[in-house]
Amino acid sequence: MKLIFWMMILTISISGCISSNEPIKEKQSSGGTKISDVLSNPAGFLSKNIQVSGKITEVLYTQTETPPITYTAYFKIDDGTGAIWVATQDAEPISIPEGSKISVKGFLMAQFKSSSINRTFDVIIFSNPDDLTFLETPIKTSNPIQEDKN
Numbered sequence: 058m059k060l061i062f063w064m065m066i067l068t069i070s071i072s073g074c075i076s077s078n079e080p081i082k083e084k085q086s087s088g089g090t091k092i093s094d095v096l097s098n099p100a101g102f103l104s105k106n107i108q109v110s111g112k113i114t115e116v117l118y119t120q121t122e123t124p125p126i127t128y129t130a131y132f133k134i135d136d137g138t139g140a141i142w143v144a145t146q147d148a149e150p151i152s153i154p155e156g157s158k159i160s161v162k163g164f165l166m167a168q169f170k171s172s173s174i175n176r177t178f179d180v181i182i183f184s185n186p187d188d189l190t191f192l193e194t195p196i197k198t199s200n201p202i203q204e205d206k207n
Contacts, residue, residue, distance in 0.1 A: 089107070089108035089109045089110045089160060089161075089162075090102075090107050090108060090109055091109075091136060091138045091139070092109050092111065092134070092135070092136045092138050092139035092140060092141050093138035093139040094138075095107065095109065095139075095141060095165065095180070096139045096141065096180070099165065099167055099179075099180045102165045103165055103166070103167055104164055104165065104166070105164060105165060106162065106163070106164055107162070107163065107164070107165055107182065108160060108161065108162045109134065109136060109141060109143075109160075109161055109182065110134075110136060110158070110159065110160040110161070110192065111134035111135045111136035111137070111140070111158070111159070112134060112135055112136075112156065112157070112158050112159075113132050113133070113134055113153060113154070113155050113156060113157045113158075113159055114133050114134065114135050114140065114155070115132065115133040115155065116130060116131070116132045116133075116153050116154075116155050117130070117131040117132070117174055118130055118131075118151070119131075119171075119173040119174050120150075120173075121173070125148070126148070127146050127147065127148060128146065128147055128148070128149065128150045128151050129144060129145070129146045129151070129171075129173065130144070130145050130146075130151040130152075130153045131143070131144050131171070131174065131181075132153045132155075134159060134161065141180060141181070141182060142178050142180075142181045142182070143161050143163065143181065143182045143183075143184055144169075144171075144181055144182070144183050144184070145163075145183075145184045145185065145186050145189060146186075147186045151186065153189075154194055154195060155195075156194075156195035157191055157192075157193060157194045157195060158191070158192040158193040158194075159189060159190065159191050159192060160189075160190040160192055161182060161184050161188065161189055161190075162184060162188040163182040163183050163184030163185070163188060164182065164183055165180060165181070165182055166180070166181055166182075166183060167179065167180050169181045
């Protein structure tokens with residue numbers, strides 16, 4: 058009886074892996090979907106959870122004026138195949154260093170109008186701060202090298 062049970066579990070597991078009708082997308086080396094795939098077929102990704110990775114090339118910050126105060130960061134990431142905007146929001150100020158490499162998990166929306174920055178995004182990924190993974194952060198020196206004046 059136990060043998061039959063384990064054979065059923067194995068059969069269900071294998072058939073679940075094989076029966077997917079979803080197309081397989083090329084993954085970036087750090088995981089996720091190529092941004093060019095998202096941009097070339099946004100309808101195929103709308104309102105779905107996706108993951109993209111790339112370098113942050115631009116950052117915009119805003120906050121609400123009335124309680125409850127929330128802070129939003131909009132940032133553009135480029136993976137070498139394309140660039141896409143991402144938004145994340147929190148109750149605390151958010152720091153997204155430009156030049157960082159990041160992996161983002163979130164859901165895609167089209168024609169999103171942000172009244173706080175007066176901008177409409179053709180497509181944008183919304184992500185929780187917990188779903189942002191910094192892969193590499195640029196090193197900033199606080200003290201420039203000074204010449205010895207002795």
